Amino acid sequence: MTKAKYLAGQAVPEQPELASYLEALPEPHILVDEQYRIVASNAAYRAAFSPGASVIGRTCYEVSHHFTVPCDQAGETCPRARLRETGQRERVLHLHHTPQGEAYVNIELTPVRDTQGREAWFVEKMEPLRIAQGEPAARGLVGRAAPFRQMLELVARVGPSNASVLLLGESGTGKELVAAAVHDASERASRPFVVVDCASMPESLFESELFGHEKGAYTGAHAAKAGLVEAAGGGTLFLDEVGDIPLAMQVKLLRLLESGTYRRVGSTELRRADVRLVSATHRNLESMVAAGTFRNDLYYRLSTFPILLPPLRERRGDLPLLAAALLARVAPGRNLSLAQQAIKRLDDYSFPGNVRELRNVLERAALLSDSNVISAAAIERALPRKSADAAQLGTGARIGASLRVSGGERSLSLKEQEAEALRTALLNHHGNREALARALGISLRTLYRKLRELKDIG
Known part of the structure; x- marks a missing residue:
């Protein structure tokens, strides 16, 4: 079996062309041996994860996680464990240590076989996931709890595709933020992200708002107007509370999904749309289909890739992290923090309104506090009373x-x-x-x- 040579503490693979190939790749890559030791790394990896320090001869789990044992022995999902079962390339989402703090990273692991067909090395490709953080951040998704990470892994997988995504979950769990994350993880990220609030749109105006209208199409239509589908051209159209779409409009939306075409109100001209559709609802669409209030064919078109957003009560470990991030957003410049008893009081509350309610409570508490440290008493006053x-x-x-x-x-x-x-x-x-x-x-x-x-x- 071919082995790597260690010279002066440096591991040198006997196929230098492989190391040379990795060096030319723009994404961070490392080559590890069967003992998890890094035998080669490219410039992108060194810049992203270990600037100024050599990683050769160190284990990947020590560099990435500061672990003393492999990831799967420390509670992480290790792609190597999956690869042992499948013998094929595997992908996982990990929370890595970087010079800027902990960050989510997509890892793609590919086996490299020797002349005898044995897995001698493994190439790890690492792509930082910019749409979420594992520590307080000024914007975007924040969390570390297992249900959050499972949801985030699905977002990372479906983001680069054009598949329709259906976001499910209770009110206040952050569906619009997740929809934006799906958009940001796609090749359409530089194009528009357009939100359609289906619950607040009057039925009489729904078609006009979505598809646009021609001049004179109805009373008050004094000029032609492009709809939201057109505004989202090349980007992502997010239908929030899709369960509230009127039945009469559902068939027209289905046509858009199936053929990529639509007509403005008052026009016979068929227009072509280039949009990626993400939808969200807190409702049980399957029950609505059974009741005849939601089209069966539309449901299956929307739910190509469903993602369930976990409620806050299933993310208890994320509460201090979320609170720190939200305080920075609702009171920028004040450098607010929570007293330990204040965190405990929040942890004791069930938050039926989920993250949205947490934000409201923290904003009220910030207004009730003169100190930079929010007390448990301030939180008590900020929580709903009766x-x-x-x-x-x-x-x-x-x-x-x-x-x-x-x-x-x-x-x-x-x-x-x-x-x-x-x-x-x-x-x-x-x-x-x-x-x-x-x-x-x-x-x-x-x-x-x-x-x-x-x-x-x-």
Whole structure:
């Protein structure tokens, strides 16, 4: 079996042409042996991960993670472990140490076989993922918890493609941020990212806003107007709350997806669209399909690649990280931080409004604090008062709730928990709808949508 030679502490592979090939690549690359030792690295890797220090002879897991054992023995997903099973190239997302701090990196591992067909070396290609950070940042996605990282790995995989993406999850989990991350990870990143708020758009104007209209198409159409599909040309069209699209419009959206064509209102001219579609909803579209309120064919076109966004309660370890990042965003220049007891109080709260509610609470706490260190008392004042425990909207509702039926008990469904919590909030709140929305940590638009759903439930 061919082996690497170690000269003066440096590992030199017996195929110098391979090391020369890596050196010419623009992305960071290393060549490691069976013992995880780095035997070659290119200039891009040295600049990104170890400027001014040699990595030859060191293990990849020590350089990348500061681990003393391989990644799969330290709780990480190691591509080498997957490769042993498949014998083929594997990809994973890791959180790496860099001179600028911890950063997410896409790793692609390829085996290099010797003349006897054995895996003698492994080429690691590393691409920093700019759309998310593992520490507080001024913008973008922030997190380290396992559910967040699983979601991020899906974003990294689907981003470079043109596949339609469907983002699922509760209100306030950051669907628009994730949609923007999908766009930023694609080859369309330099083109427009256009958001369509389906829940707030009147049905009578939906087609005109989406596809545009010609002059005189309807009363008040004094000039031709391009629609949002046209505005997103070459880029990404994000349909937020796609479950609220009227049935009459769903067939026209389906035509856009299937043929890439559309017509402006009042025109017979067929126009061609070059857009990548990302959609999002907090609703159960499969149930809507069964109920006949959402087209089955459209659902399957939208959900080519579904991604579930985890609620904040499944990301508890991310709370201090998110709080630090959000404080920097809501109060730039103040250098705010949270007292330990304040973090504990936040950790004890269920956050039915997820990250959006966390941001609202921190913004209120910042306004209530004169010190640069936000106390637990300030957090207590910033949390919703009367409905803090009662109004656990969405799947953040108390799981232990139960309902008596026919003399017995059954667990409340998530939908029933939300409805009961909202009824309680309405009974206890005596202000206007805007104040109620603030108290619940949700937007006014989301509150009105939930009230309509509550009316439908009865």
